[in-house]
């Protein structure tokens with residue numbers, strides 16, 4: 001695809017920085033290079049020199065990397081100017097470059113969008129690159145890197161098998177008048193369609209794991225007022241995120257902290273202490289606590305060993321750890337079997353063991369980030385449609401071979417939409433607007 005506009009942006013991070021990378025892509029690249037560097041540099045070799053405006057005044061001195069199209073990230077002529085990372089330096093470079101005819105500032109994700117439109121990456125890879133840029137934990141990084149290739153391969157394989165299945169069914173239709181066509185073609189084809197339905201189903205089941213990697217493993221601290229919930233949250237977060245007092249009912253709203261436990265993102269939420277007689281504001285907090293517990297992955301149920309009190313109205317499918325608190329002032333007698341952990345935030349006893357347990361459960365739920373999983377709701381919706389069309393193909397009566405073949409075509413098309421091979425236009429704005437500028 002040939003674009004008239006050239007696009008420029010700062011592609012490296014926040015200024016000031018040691019070095020900043022200004023990236024330009026499009027047909028104006030060569031002309032800009034001839035003016036700013038005074039010549040066209042050798043392709044794909046870093047070259048040092050002075051950058052100048054058209055009137056010869058110097059802008060900065062730095063490295064240039066020229067990627068002639070189509071062998072570049074976008075597929076167009078591209079150049080990277082590696083300049084000193086000062087605000088004024090970058091502003092002067094950008095201003096000089098947008099001064100050329102046909103050059104404008106890039107929109108978020110526009111370099112990757114051009115890479116997609118030029119066939120350099122498919123939508124799955126583009127999404128994975130966005131995930132790689134925003135990855136904060138080790139498991140997010142590994143997952144995004146894996147997805148930048150493996151998801152495409154998996155969906156392409158299914159799509160090709162579906163296209164093959166349809167071709168076989170259509171061939172069988174064309175030759176059905178002839179007596180000696182082997183009827184066995186159909187049965188192998190349908191066995192493979194059945195097999196793909198279960199493969200896709202198993203793959204979709206992994207979406208929760210992908211959500212945990214992306215959004216975090218959801219841990220909720222519950223307990224009666226004064227059980228020591230906020231103290232534990234602060235101890236695990238190693239900062240004063242929640243207010244601690246000896247007054248029951250201190251925490252009224254949800255307080256959330258994000259932890260990185262051995263490369264897995266964990267969201268830890270402190271809640272209002274649950275009790276029956278509460279004032280209006282406190283009651284709202286208690287309702288929120290019960291709500292939050294419903295969707296949690298793990299509940300830490302805290303009980304003050306000196307004053308054990310039940311909590312009511314909590315329904316959740318989450319795993320629950322019973323945690324006895326304030327062991328430093330508790331009489332130590334036969335408490336072991338009721339509690340999974342016994343802790344004292346004051347003395348620190350048991351806190352690291354509890355943190356290790358949370359980390360183990362989170363790591364188990366996130367997996368080892370080596371499975372190929374669907375990574376967007378968009379993928380799930382299209383996979384579900386794929387699978388529904390395949391089921392419809394199987395269920396249609398065998399004399400309606402044409403209808404069966406049509407369902408297989410529809411199924412294959414849904415997979416084509418995931419990678420952007422089919423009908424991508426309506427999706428592009430949604431997907432690329434979530435990128436950062438310069439990517």
Ligand SMILES: Nc1nc2c(c(=O)[nH]1)N(C=O)[C@@H](CNc1ccc(C(=O)N[C@@H](CCC(=O)O)C(=O)O)cc1)CN2
Nearest residue numbers: 011021023065067070071072073074075080120129439
């Ligand atoms: N300086 C710099 N570092 C960077 C990037 C960049 O654009 N610039 N990247 C930006 O994301 C990533 C690397 N991704 C890249 C992907 C493709 C090509 C590229 O030139 N592709 C050509 C040639 C491939 C080849 O020689 O094998 C092509 O696809 O035709 C360059 C970088 C991370 N590091």
Ligand SMILES: Nc1nc2c(ncn2[C@@H]2O[C@H](COP(=O)(O)OP(=O)(O)OP(=O)(O)O)[C@@H](O)[C@H]2O)c(=O)[nH]1
Nearest residue numbers: 226227228229230231246248249250251273345346
């Ligand atoms: N001795 C001792 N006191 C503790 C310990 N943990 C918390 N406390 C005290 O218990 C009181 C209540 O602690 P919080 O952490 O505010 O309890 P909470 O469960 O968040 O209370 P609410 O917000 O009212 O629901 C405070 O005075 C804390 O200092 C502990 O391990 N040992």
